[in-house]
Amino acid sequence: MRYHQAVYEVPLLFEGCESIPDDHEDDLNPNAIPVELLRTSLDLPDLPEREVVKHFTNLSQMNFGVDNGMYPLGSCTMKYNPKICDDISSMDTVAHMHPFQDESTMQGALALMAELEEMLCEIGGIDAVSLQPAAGAQGEYTGMQIVRAFHESRGETRKEVVLPDTAHGTNPASAAMVGYDVLDIPSKDGCVDVDALEKAISDDTAAFMLTNPNTLGLFERDVREIARIVHDAGALLYYDGANLNAIMGKTSPGMMDFDIVHFNLHKTFATPHGGGGPGAGPVGVKRHLEEYLPVPRIVREGDAFALDYDRPKSIGKVKAFYGNFAVLVRAYTYIKMQGGEGLERVSEQAVLNSNYLKDKLKDLFEMPYGDLRKHEFVLSGRSLKKRGLRTMDFAKRLLDHGFHAPTVYFPLIVDEALMVEPTETETKDTLDAFVESCRQILSEDPEIVRTAPHNTARSRIDEVKAARDMILSWKGYQAKNAHANDGQRSSRA
Amino acid sequence: MNRAVMERSECSARMLSELGLSSIDDLFIDIPKEVRTGGLDLPGGMDELELSRHVRHLLSSNKPVSDWLSFLGGGVYYHHIPAAVNSVASRSEFMTSYTPYQSEISQGMLQALFEYQSFMAELTRIDIINSSMYDASTALGEAALMSHRISGGNRFLVSRAISPERLAVARLYAKGADLEIALVDYDKESGLVDTADLDAKMSEDVCGVCFETPNFFGGLETGWKEIREVTGEKTLVIGANPLALALIKPPGEMGADIVYGDAQVLGVPMNLGGPSIGIFGCRSEHLRKMPGRLIGMTEDADGRRSYCMTLQTREQHIRRSKATSNICTNEALLAVAVAAHIAVLGRAGLRSTARRNVQNMSGLAKCIDSIDGFSAPAFDAPHFNEFVVRAPVEIEALNRSLREKRIHGGLAVERWFPELKNCALVATTEMHTSEDHRRLIDGLEAMM
Numbered sequence: 050m051r052y053h054q055a056v057y058e059v060p061l062l063f064e065g066c067e068s069i070p071d072d073h074e075d076d077l078n079p080n081a082i083p084v085e086l087l088r089t090s091l092d093l094p095d096l097p098e099r100e101v102v103k104h105f106t107n108l109s110q111m112n113f114g115v116d117n118g119m120y121p122l123g124s125c126t127m128k129y130n131p132k133i134c135d136d137i138s139s140m141d142t143v144a145h146m147h148p149f150q151d152e153s154t155m156q157g158a159l160a161l162m163a164e165l166e167e168m169l170c171e172i173g174g175i176d177a178v179s180l181q182p183a184a185g186a187q188g189e190y191t192g193m194q195i196v197r198a199f200h201e202s203r204g205e206t207r208k209e210v211v212l213p214d215t216a217h218g219t220n221p222a223s224a225a226m227v228g229y230d231v232l233d234i235p236s237k238d239g240c241v242d243v244d245a246l247e248k249a250i251s252d253d254t255a256a257f258m259l260t261n262p263n264t265l266g267l268f269e270r271d272v273r274e275i276a277r278i279v280h281d282a283g284a285l286l287y288y289d290g291a292n293l294n295a296i297m298g299k300t301s302p303g304m305m306d307f308d309i310v311h312f313n314l315h316k317t318f319a320t321p322h323g324g325g326g327p328g329a330g331p332v333g334v335k336r337h338l339e340e341y342l343p344v345p346r347i348v349r350e351g352d353a354f355a356l357d358y359d360r361p362k363s364i365g366k367v368k369a370f371y372g373n374f375a376v377l378v379r380a381y382t383y384i385k386m387q388g389g390e391g392l393e394r395v396s397e398q399a400v401l402n403s404n405y406l407k408d409k410l411k412d413l414f415e416m417p418y419g420d421l422r423k424h425e426f427v428l429s430g431r432s433l434k435k436r437g438l439r440t441m442d443f444a445k446r447l448l449d450h451g452f453h454a455p456t457v458y459f460p461l462i463v464d465e466a467l468m469v470e471p472t473e474t475e476t477k478d479t480l481d482a483f484v485e486s487c488r489q490i491l492s493e494d495p496e497i498v499r500t501a502p503h504n505t506a507r508s509r510i511d512e513v514k515a516a517r518d519m520i521l522s523w524k525g526y527q528a529k530n531a532h533a534n535d536g537q538r539s540s541r542a
Numbered sequence: 543m544n545r546a547v548m549e550r551s552e553c554s555a556r557m558l559s560e561l562g563l564s565s566i567d568d569l570f571i572d573i574p575k576e577v578r579t580g581g582l583d584l585p586g587g588m589d590e591l592e593l594s595r596h597v598r599h600l601l602s603s604n605k606p607v608s609d610w611l612s613f614l615g616g617g618v619y620y621h622h623i624p625a626a627v628n629s630v631a632s633r634s635e636f637m638t639s640y641t642p643y644q645s646e647i648s649q650g651m652l653q654a655l656f657e658y659q660s661f662m663a664e665l666t667r668i669d670i671i672n673s674s675m676y677d678a679s680t681a682l683g684e685a686a687l688m689s690h691r692i693s694g695g696n697r698f699l700v701s702r703a704i705s706p707e708r709l710a711v712a713r714l715y716a717k718g719a720d721l722e723i724a725l726v727d728y729d730k731e732s733g734l735v736d737t738a739d740l741d742a743k744m745s746e747d748v749c750g751v752c753f754e755t756p757n758f759f760g761g762l763e764t765g766w767k768e769i770r771e772v773t774g775e776k777t778l779v780i781g782a783n784p785l786a787l788a789l790i791k792p793p794g795e796m797g798a799d800i801v802y803g804d805a806q807v808l809g810v811p812m813n814l815g816g817p818s819i820g821i822f823g824c825r826s827e828h829l830r831k832m833p834g835r836l837i838g839m840t841e842d843a844d845g846r847r848s849y850c851m852t853l854q855t856r857e858q859h860i861r862r863s864k865a866t867s868n869i870c871t872n873e874a875l876l877a878v879a880v881a882a883h884i885a886v887l888g889r890a891g892l893r894s895t896a897r898r899n900v901q902n903m904s905g906l907a908k909c910i911d912s913i914d915g916f917s918a919p920a921f922d923a924p925h926f927n928e929f930v931v932r933a934p935v936e937i938e939a940l941n942r943s944l945r946e947k948r949i950h951g952g953l954a955v956e957r958w959f960p961e962l963k964n965c966a967l968v969a970t971t972e973m974h975t976s977e978d979h980r981r982l983i984d985g986l987e988a989m990m
Contacts, residue, residue: 054647058846062657062885081900082924086762088791092664095888098626105630105654105882112650114638125640133590135632137597139811145606147614148815149953151945154605158814161600171583183676183816184871186858194714222858222868226687227718231863268572298582299570305577315871321634323875324651325641325835326674327817330871365714369617369679369707370815382597388587398554400569405557421572448647453640459859477553500843505646507842512645515840515852519829521670523660526839 052118052451054505055110062104063523065096111506112324113453119475119483121406123425123456123468124217124264126294126316128399131386134319134379143378148370152355158374159354163347165381166331172384172392173290173310174303175333179342180372185291187367188311188330189223189258194364195309195334195341196256196285197227202362207255207284213241215264215460217291229255236462239265239418241275250282260289261305262296262423264460264468266403276306285309285338293317294472295400295423298393302333309334318380329376343367398473399424402480406471409484413491417463425470427463436495440465443490445509446501450486605948607812611978612950615928615969616758617678617705617804618812621785621895622972624886627809631879641835641874645850646842651874652849655837658877661884665787666801667794668823672834674873675820678804679708682752682781683715684822684833684867685800686723689750689777691831691866692799696721697748701735703728703757704781706958721749733759733921733930737768744772750800754781755790759930759967760903761923762790770797784808784821785899786926788892800824809883810876819876830856833867898972899927906970906979907931913986920965928969930955930962935989937966944985951982 096104114120120127137143146158166178182188193210200207210224211232221231234245240263250257257279261269269275279286288302288310294317302310314320315328322328334342344363345356356371387395400423407416407426414428430440444454444467456468471480490498502508520526558566588596607620614620631637635650642648642655655673662671675681686698698716700709702725709723716723727739735753744751751773755763763769770778779800780793785807793801803821806812810819824832830853838852858865887895907929910918915934919925933940937954944951952966959965970979 059653061653061660062881063660081904082762082790083764086764086790086924088787088789088795091788091889091893093661093884093889093892095890096885098624098886101882101885102626102630104885105878106633108650108654109630109633109635110650111648111653112635112639112642113644113647114635116634116638120640122640122643127640130638133593135637137594139628140598140601141606141608142598142601142604144811144813145608145620146604146814147607147612147620147812147950148618149614149616150605150607150612150950151941154610154945154950155814157601157604160603161597168584174579183680184869186868186870187676187680190718190868194718197718218857218859218862218865219868219870221863222861222865225863225865226715226868228720270572270574273574273576296573298579300573300577301579304579321637321875322640322871323873324636324639324648324655324878325874326872327676327876328871366679366707366710367714368711368816369677369705369818373816374814375811375817378597378601382593384584385588385596386590386593389582389584391587392584393581397566397569401554401557401566404561404569408561421569423572444644445646448644453647454644456643477557502646506649507646507844507846507848509843510645510848510850511840511842512850512852515838515850518838518840519853520839521659521836521852522656522663524663525669 052449052504056506057107057111059104059107061523062094062096065094065100118451118453119471119479120453121455121469121471122453123427123470124291125456126470126472127322128319128472129474130319130321131383133386134382137382138375138378143375156354159347161381162371162377163349163354165377166347168384169312169331169333172297172301173312173333174301175310176336177339177342178331178333180329180331180377181343181368182311182330182332183368183373184326184328185311185313185330186219186223188332189219189289190226191332191343191367192287192309192311193224193227193229195338198341198362198364199285199338200255207253209253210256210258211249211254212258213263214462216258217260217264217289220258220289224258239267240269241271243271243274246275247278250278250284252282254282254284256285256287258287258289260292262292265418265427266422266425267419268423272305291316292424295396297396298389299396303335308338314376314380319383320376320379327373327376329373329380395473402471402473402475406469406480406483410487413487425468427460428467428469429463430465430467433465438495438498440467442498442501446490446498447486448502449504452483452486607950610948610950611981613952613968613970613982614950616953616967617707618815619807619969619971620812620973621807623809623811623883626886627879627882630882631875636878637875642851645848649849652837654878654881655874656839656849658881659837661881662784662821662823665784665792666782666823667792668798668801669826670829670832671821671823672832673837674877675822675834675869676873677816677818677820678781678802679711681802681820681822682708682712685752685779685802686712686716686721686750687719688800688831688833689779690719690721692828693749693777695747695749697724699724699726699740699743699748699751701726701728701753701757703733703759704754705758731921732923733757733761734763734923735765735769737765737772740769741772748776750777750779752779752781756783756786756926759921760925760928761921762926764923766796783926785892785896788896789900799828805880809879817873817876819873819880831866832856834869835872895972902970902972902974903927903929906968909979909983910986913983914990916986927971928967931966931968933964933966936964940986940989943989947985949982949985
């Protein structure tokens with residue numbers, strides 16, 4: 050019980066009382082914009098800077114990041130983000146670059162991006178990379194568009210994308226957005242059931258999407274056989290790079306015969322998650338798919354770099370301009386910091402930490418599906434039910450110990466799942482402390498666990514009420530209040 | 543030395559031995575030999591000092607607009623960001639957190655996102671704003687898909703006076719859903735929507751109509767009433783610049799069903815075009831068809847005001863292939879920056895900044911127009927902070943000579959709009975002084 054989060058009741062900025070009068074209302078040239086195009090009112094607060102800074106600083110103290118403590122969210126790779134990467138990405142030569150500048154004035158940026166592409170090719174075992182996608186899901190989307198363009202160029206209209214039931218939710222959503230029907234296949238012992246795959250794959254299959262190691266943290270040993278089945282049917286094999294942190298330097302998606310791969314730079318390559326984003330989701334392909342990558346492509350012309358839009362078979366653009374450049378700079382800096390050997394050490398330590406933690410927890414929880422894990426593992430909180438508790442209760446109680454909770458209730462094939470990914474940046478002492486907290490929670494009064502958390506800024510939050518009330522803005526809140534007050538008045542009358 | 547990972551230390555050795563393993567390789571025996579690679583063919587790591595020198599040197603050939611004078615816009619703009627904005631948005635509690643799945647320990651991020659939704663709902667005067675999309679281009683793509691969900695129909699009409707970057711992305715998003723994007727011409731005098739052409743292109747199979755104000759040419763749409771009428775029961779999508787909205791009529795009051803835009807102009811550096819932050823909002827009756835994450839207000843077990851992610855049954859992690867979008871990672875940290883930016887400037891600051899943009903636009907257009915052979919603005923609509931300039935010579939030639947004076951000239955638009963030969967899109971914001979305008983004028987006059 051070493052942790053206690055700050056507890057404030059911070060009013061909304063709209064509720065701030067101090068107001069600086071607006072005394073420059075009339076200095077707009079009336080000829081510039083006709084009066085019927087002007088807005089008649091703007092209801093925003095006017096607060097002194099001091100109040101605004103206090104507001105956000107206090108809010109930040111009611112937020113938990115990797116810098117506060119261990120954040121073992123499975124499949125999210127919440128590793129420590131080296132600060133040098135932030136410093137570099139906020140330099141003027143990054144932050145204040147306009148995307149329409151002439152190529153001759155952005156040579157440094159193009160050189161950095163070209164080298165990042167090359168490094169990702171080496172790590173992924175692939176031939177070409179586009180840095181354009183803004184996030185992992187957009188990488189998948191780009192990949193699925195490439196799949197579609199590839200089949201269409203061969204005069205084929207394949208209708209279906211197949212994926213295992215352990216897949217991340219973005220996989221089926223991305224395939225559906227590109228117009229594909231999605232077919233889930235059941236797993237066997239936590240891995241792809243090769244027989245089921247063989248039955249599911251047909252000449253209507255456009256692609257099979259796979260994460261390896263998968264979301265249970267198991268390495269799909271039959272991956273080459275899977276690739277053969279998929280390729281024999283004329284379909285493509287897609288690699289979801291969310292779990293790449295486990296295998297750098299040991300194997301690569303290309304070596305496993307994947308055709309398309311996305312990288313989550315905000316996971317494996319340490320760019321901060323920012324409470325949900327920004328991230329970056331570069332996509333790489335084998336040579337035979339390069340012509341479909343988004344435009345522009347960065348090309349070398351003599352000593353200089355240029356942006357090439359002349360790619361007739363390209364799928365087009367998934368996002369404006371060239372990608373989330375400030376994120377790309379962070380990832381570039383991280384990879385250069387680690388070097389090839391460093392990245393391999395990263396994966397080794399991530400896998401060691403995961404197996405060590407799994408080993409310490411195996412007497413406390415059920416641990417379905419095999420023994421050796423990669424960067425993450427999945428526990429079942431099923432035994433908690435005997436004490437009238439659920440996995441979510443346990444997760445909430447962990448917050449009281451200063452640990453962010455693991456991913457809960459995913460993957461869907463494990464009852465009461467707890468998905469734990471410690472990452473390479475936690476020390477043995479921290480892992481031991483996490484185990485000790487788990488042990489304590491499992492032996493304490495179930496009522497304390499059921500009503501957790503107790504040491505965070507808020508106690509258990511009513512999500513059902515949020516969905517019912519649908520208060521999504523200050524205006525929505527005011528409307529709700531006015532409605533409630535009207536109700537009170539009329540009931541009194 | 544690499545400091546992010548501990549050296550293979552005594553600790554690691556102890557962990558291995560507690561696992562009953564003798565070597566780290568024992569942890570990788572599940573990876574079959576035939577897919578093993580023997581390490582990575584990348585150079586060795588660098589220490590922090592070496593690394594810092596290396597990247598600084600690599601990027602030193604860039605010519606940022608903080609160094610050169612720039613008149614580039616076209617959807618991405620150079621604005622002043624108060625120091626306080628960077629200060630609060632780079633708090634590591636915000637920066638190093640994940641999506642706030644565990645709401646009790648993530649109230650700071652959740653409230654900040656709720657404040658962003660609230661500010662943006664007021665600026666646009668639309669009922670619901672989500673907590674961000676990647677940028678305006680993907681927000682437009684999502685708007686096309688959502689229009690189809692609302693109104694049926696497989697054609698989405700878009701004003702031709704739109705950013706080519708945004709249009710390219712919208713085309714790809716549309717393709718995935720087998721929608722067709724059809725362009726509505728602009729009026730040759732005003733550069734605004736040609737409502738006769740719009741009327742001619744309306745049909746049963748149209749799902750929605752989209753225009754931007756200000757549009758790609760910087761023009762503010764004066765014909766919105768007529769567009770709303772012609773659009774009828776179909777979905778009306780309006781793109782807006784949230785800084786301009788401090789002054790001009792919001793899209794919610796023009797009858798928009800969906801609004802989108804880019805909030806980069808409110809507190810986010812240009813970053814060579816990314817990350818940026820897409821604004822996405824809609825009227826409340828369309829709420830369940832909306833993409834993206836929403837933050838709602840609720841209470842905790844002790845009755846205290848609290849916030850959490852809500853209405854997640856629209857999203858991919860619950861609904862999988864039936865989700866309204868695949869978006870997961872968004873631009874949350876930038877939404878915090880935007881909320882802080884709006885709060886630091888406040889109502890008065892936003893309005894005066896917007897006014898300075900309009901004043902600078904008027905002043906610069908007048909100066910350029912007075913140069914022999916030049917005319918500006920080329921279109922007679924009211925403008926916000928950019929406008930099209932017609933030049934007597936090729937824009938590329940002008941810009942080449944401006945670069946010798948360390949000036950990024952306006953954006954040549956002929957490659958997307960062949961009819962606008964020798965035309966450039968010139969942007970000016972509160973960052974420019976009259977001296978800066980003078981430098982551009984001198985540069986242009988020197989060419990004549």
